[in-house]
Amino acid sequence: MSNHPLTRRQALGGLSAAAGTLALPPIAYAATASQQDRAVKLLETIAWDLLKLSPEGATSLGIDTGANAALRSRLEDRSAAGQARKAALLRRSLAQVSAVNPAKVEDVTRTSLAVVKSAFGTALDGFKLPYGDVAIGGWRNTPYVVIQNVGAYLDTPRFLDGDHPVRSASDAEAYLSRLSQLPAQLDGELERLRSAGAKKLIAPDFLLDKAIRQMEQSITDAGSGQSGLAQSLVNRTQTIPGDWGKRAQAIVSGNVVPALQRQLAELKKQRGKATSEAGMWSRPRGDEWYAWGLRASTTTRLSPKEIHEIGKTQLAELQARMEPILHKLGYTKGTVGQRMRALGEDPRYQFTENDAGRREIIKLMEDKIAFMRSQMPRAFRRVVPAKLEIRRLPLAEEAGAPNAYGGAGSIDGSIPGKVWVNLSSTSRHNRFSVADLVFHEGIPGHVWQGEYSNRLPLIRSLLAFNAYSEGWALYAQQLADELGAYDDDPVGRLGYLQGISFRCCRLVVDTGIHAMGWSRDKALQWFHEANGSGLAELAPEIDRYCSWPGQACGYKMGHTEINRQRDRAKAALGGKYDLRDFDQAVVDGGNVPLDVLALNIDRYIGSARGM
Structure with missing residues (x-):
């Protein structure tokens, strides 16, 4: 695939990473043992300090054991006080990391220091703005505290069902402990939600409508004794003596439901004041937030117009x-978008709109993953197990979620990586796009790359950069094509190219909505015409861009930069270039800002030359 190079000015000026990134020298200096040891201990301490504030992360990584077993019983504090504690930790840690001389530590540690400085500096700038959630080395920055795809009402049930293990009575007790903390977590968000509303930082009406419907459904299910929160525990304690279901349902009915009702009342109150304006440009300090959101998501300082x-x-x-x-x-007739739309409407490429069609989608994804797993030795020097489950998204989440998302499992391998698929309607998928989707989310995409990150120091498993994460996942789609996934499948190759084009459209639409005054309808119709994607698929996508401004721009910006670095390595190494070595350098370097990626590739080139 062509690398679609940025202009010289964009490449040199745009790839100044988020605030505070530490420049990495391309040549390693001699490490000093005492400095190296102190730096490693500091990074480990910072990682655990972060996990104490977000204990769900320790469970997802499978490290809430031994001396850290107490973390398995705790939930993150999502109140304003909890946010303040995070910001204080970042300020303290940033000062400590900045005091380390990078010339006195080893390459891996030097990269980790750079990653911490970039992630923490960017997050601190986000905490200065009076808006929703700031991701510390993560992808989900949002100006809204609770909305159709953001909030504990979605996150915690999914986490408890998917990541919290229940293998013993103590695990079940830990589950109940977390469940009992969910009302306080919801009320912490409610405090921030009310504060935002008082400042007129209110989400668009169409997003609030979705969130209200989803929360009403959660309340209805819980009140009827059908709460997934209780049922998940029941399902996993069949062989563990105890009255687990009754205890869980008592917490849900007596405490969780009232907390949800309090959030619901505030959402309805804000709905009465909301407008249909989709973009950040229309909100207080919205332009300032969007500039930060783009910087956080792309690790560049390119303007909305340039990205557009x-x-x-x-x-x-x-x-x-x-x-x-x-x-x-x-x-042969019509625009490319119109012809791709006609292709998508061809019955040959559609799934039946029933549970059989849903099962067929998952089976097709599993088959494609099996093929791609067999090809990995052609693209990497060292392959990873990449344990993987493909699961349907929880029903309460489907209306506000994208078509799929995925990520790696725990460090110890006990919790497999997952691809969560939105199967609210089989029309969201077709036979020529399913492979591309699962390559992106699974192998060689998020699940695959995440296992390499899990082998790095703990801090590197906690900190991620949207442009790298999503850029890699697009590059994974490209690798699948290069490794033969579509050699006998021209329609599948069209699906792949449409998938990459989809991310180009995101650059246009996201900036159009948030910086250029585009309405939701204009964004929807432009995307529909330009790429040929179906309206059923696009409507939740557009809503996602409205609730996570800037996040969708990280994909193509990161993909472009990875390809630019690959072309640079080919030119520099000539006959010494090997795809396996380049890919290995990218994943071994871990999840980094784009300028740090370039410096990691400098070291790879130097090593391949024998320097």
């Missing part, structure tokens, strides 16, 4: 590659 134009340019280049394939298949 990059999207349009790269979309045109990709559609030029799609044109001859469509023509050969007999689709």
Whole structure:
């Protein structure tokens, strides 16, 4: 795939990473043992300090054991006080990390120091703004505390069902402990939600409508004794003596439901004041927040206008590659978007709208993963197990969720990686796009790359950068094509190219909504016409861009940069270049800002040259 290079000014100016990134020298200095040991201990301490504030992360990584077993019984504090404690930790840790001389530590530690400085500096800038959630080395920055795809009412049930283990009575007790803390977690969010409302920092009405429907459904299910929170524990304690279901349902009915009702009342109150304006430009300090959101998501300082134009340019280049394939298949009239829409409406590529169709989607994903797993030795020097489950999203989450998302499992392998698939309607998927989707989320995408990160120091498993994470997942889609996934499947290759084009459209639409005054309807129709994606698929996508401004721009910006670095390595190494070595350097370097990625590749090139 062409690397769609940025302009010289964009490459040099745009790739100044988020605030505070530490420049990495391309040549390693001699490490001093005492400095190295102190730096390693400092990074380990910072990692555990973060996990104490977000204990769910320790469970997801499978490290809430031994001396840290108490973390398995705790939930994150989502109140304003909890946010303040996070910011205080970042300020203290940033000062400590900045005092370390990078010339006196080893390469891996030097990279970790750079990652911490970038992630913490960017997050601290986010905490200065009077808006919702700030991701510390994560992807989900949002100006809204509770909305259709944000909030403990979604996050905690999914976490308890998917990541919290129940293998013993103590695990079940820990589950109940966490369940009993959920009302306080919800009320902590409620405090911040009310504060935001008082400042007129209110989400668009169409997002609030979705959140209200979802929360009402959760309350209805819990009140009827059908709470997934209680049932998940019942399902997993069949062989563990105890009255687990009754105890869980008592907590849900007596404490969780009233807390949900309090949040619901505030959401309805804000709905009465909401407008249909989708973009951050229309909200207090919205332009300031969006500039920060773009920086956090892309690890560049490119302007919305520059990113908007990059999207349009790269979309045109990709559609030029799609044109001859469509023509050969007999689709000769209309724009590329119109012809792709016709292809998607062809019954041959659709799934039946029932549970059999849903099972077929999951089976097809599993088959594609099996093929791709067999190809990994052709692309990497060292392969990982990449344990993986493909699961349907919880029903309460589907209306506000994207088509799928995924991530690696625990460090010890006890919790497998997961691809969560939105199966609210089988029309959200078609036979020529399912492979591309599961390559992105699973192997060689998020699940695969995440296992390499899990082998790095603990702090590196906690801190991630959207442009790298999603850029890698797009690059994984490209690798799948290069490794033969579509050699006998031209329609599947169209699905792949449409998938990459989809991310180009995101650059245009996200910046259009938040910086250029586009309405939700304009964004929806432009995307529909430009890429040929179905309206059922696009509507929740557009809503996602409205609730996570800037996040969707990280994908294509990161993908472009990984390809730019690959082309640079090819040019520098000539006959010494090997795809396996480049890919290994990218994943072994871990999840980093884009400028740190470039410096990691500098070291790879130097090593391959024998320098």
